[in-house]
Amino acid sequence: MESKPKIQYSKIAVISLAHLLNDLYSNYLPQMLPFLVVLYPGFTATRGAIIVSAFSITSSLTQPLFGYFMDRQGKRWLAYIGTLWMATMLSLTGLVHNYLLLVVLAALAGLGTAVFHPQASTMVNVLSRDRKAVLLSVFVAFGNFGFALSPLLLVPLFQAYGLKATVVTIIPGIIVSFLLFLFSPRDQVLKGAPPTLSAVFKSLKESAKELIAIVSVIAIRSLAYTGLLTILPLYFKYKNLSNIQASYLVTIMLAAGAFGGIIGGFISDYFGRKQLIIGSLVFSTPLFFAFLLTKGILSTIFLALAGSALLASFSVTVVAAQEAIPENKALAAGLTMGFANGLGGLAVIVIGHIGDVFGLTAAVRILFILPIIAGLTGIFMKSRPAARLQRQSQQM
The missing domain is CATH 1.20.1250.20 (MFS general substrate transporter like domains)
Incomplete structure (x- = not known):
């Protein structure tokens, strides 16, 4: 009798940890806004909303397009490259002194999480076997915790070292991307008939x-x-x-x-x-x-x-x-x-x-x-x- 495939909890744990970091990054830009008031003379709430909206539009509304592409390709590298891409773009935001360039970086960062979420949730779906809802709930909960942690971690960092400290926030992205590289499921597991x-x-x-x-x-x-x-x-x-x-x-x-x-x-x-x-x-x-x-x-x-x-x-x-x-x-x-x-x-x-x-x-x-x-x-x-x-x- 053929044994039933086991739920791969260790891989789900790594993907959930990556989700925590991705959603921490998703709440990154709002924490910068009070500090941008000092950096940019005449900085208004509308300008701040444009920055956050640029990230939101590319991170949310493009996800179905990336989802379709991933259903055809099943490429696990999209999860860790998307994480590293977002970490890199956001780590540069405190180093630029041009508002338009900041908006561009915000929009580009949003593409990273737009790539990550469909692929990561599909990985959890595949690895969870017959416990899909409860294990996907754990995956989502990690993201919610990351979102809540963002102001607790980033505001003190920016307060102590200024916005140039954004450059160090690439380090968690590198670490988590490497863990995804090691532990995410292989392409043949994810990919069926395209x-x-x-x-x-x-x-x-x-x-x-x-x-x-x-x-x-x-x-x-x-x-x-x-x-x-x-x-x-x-x-x-x-x-x-x-x-x-x-x-x-x-x-x-x-x-x-x-x-x-x-x-x-x-x-x-x-x-x-x-x-x-x-x-x-x-x-x-x-x-x-x-x-x-x-x-x-x-x-x-x-x-x-x-x-x-x-x-x-x-x-x-x-x-x-x-x-x-x-x-x-x-x-x-x-x-x-x-x-x-x-x-x-x-x-x-x-x-x-x-x-x-x-x-x-x-x-x-x-x-x-x-x-x-x-x-x-x-x-x-x-x-x-x-x-x-x-x-x-x-x-x-």
């Missing part, structure tokens, strides 16, 4: 309704998530909380969301993707309003639970898209982790305008309502048997 463009369009057409539902869920959830990261600090300041207190609350929400993603992946493997996505998102809205209506430690607990529920479906939606178009896993990852999240992120400017016109409280309440809308949108997703039931049927 899909033609016509086959991809056929696959997308056959799964169009389900993919539209999944992308819509992610875009609405991303708008809520990115909007909260943008508006909550302003709202807390409006409520006379100190910057330190506000940063602690946002960090608590992010950390709880990372743990929630792991728990959500585990639950979805046992009870189904669709059930987890709908239930967690619908449940997060009353938790957010409970945070708004209570005070003290109870309020903080509700915020942590709300953040956990909001991000419980983060990796599950990626797996759901990969199951919808199983022959195009990297494209599915690009559509979900890149394109859909990018759409939600770009819509944050609307929430900001609402805050300016109608007040920050109104903007926060709208953001709290969005998760339940995302959850109800998940009703249009296709129901599939839980991974636990699939394993049982295969063993019979």
Whole structure:
């Protein structure tokens, strides 16, 4: 009897560590903005937004294109070269003294993470065997932790040594790229029969309704998530909380969301993707309003639970898209982790305008309502048997 392929935990651990670093780098440029005010006379918030947007556009909206290419090629080197590329571009940002060149470096850096995410998530998908959702949740959680660590590590570095210290941030990128070179799965493991463009369009057409539902869920959830990261600090300041207190609350929400993603992946493997996505998102809205209506430690607990529920479906939606178009896993990852999240992120400017016109409280309440809308949108997703039931049927 042929033995069943084992889950390769050590390789998944290395890829997850690389994801932590990539998402730490993804939150790199916002930490530079206060220091750029000194470097560039007349530096405005709009100029800062252009720098961050240049990175966001190339890192998010190009991921489906890279995903399609990777489905055809299955080249593992794209993961470690993408990591090294982003580290190199960002390490140069503090050395230049030309604003246009800084924007170009930001855009080029975004290409590195756009390459990394579809390939890395596909690697985890292949290596996870029948535990895809829970292990992809671990992969995603590492990224969320990296995103949260960025201000804690970079701001003190820039404060102590100035923006020229960006050059040393290439070192972690070199180390992690080397680990990916040693431990990432070989090309023949990743590569099946390369899909033609016509086959991809056929696959997308056959799964169009389900993919539209999944992308819509992610875009609405991303708008809520990115909007909260943008508006909550302003709202807390409006409520006379100190910057330190506000940063602690946002960090608590992010950390709880990372743990929630792991728990959500585990639950979805046992009870189904669709059930987890709908239930967690619908449940997060009353938790957010409970945070708004209570005070003290109870309020903080509700915020942590709300953040956990909001991000419980983060990796599950990626797996759901990969199951919808199983022959195009990297494209599915690009559509979900890149394109859909990018759409939600770009819509944050609307929430900001609402805050300016109608007040920050109104903007926060709208953001709290969005998760339940995302959850109800998940009703249009296709129901599939839980991974636990699939394993049982295969063993019979």
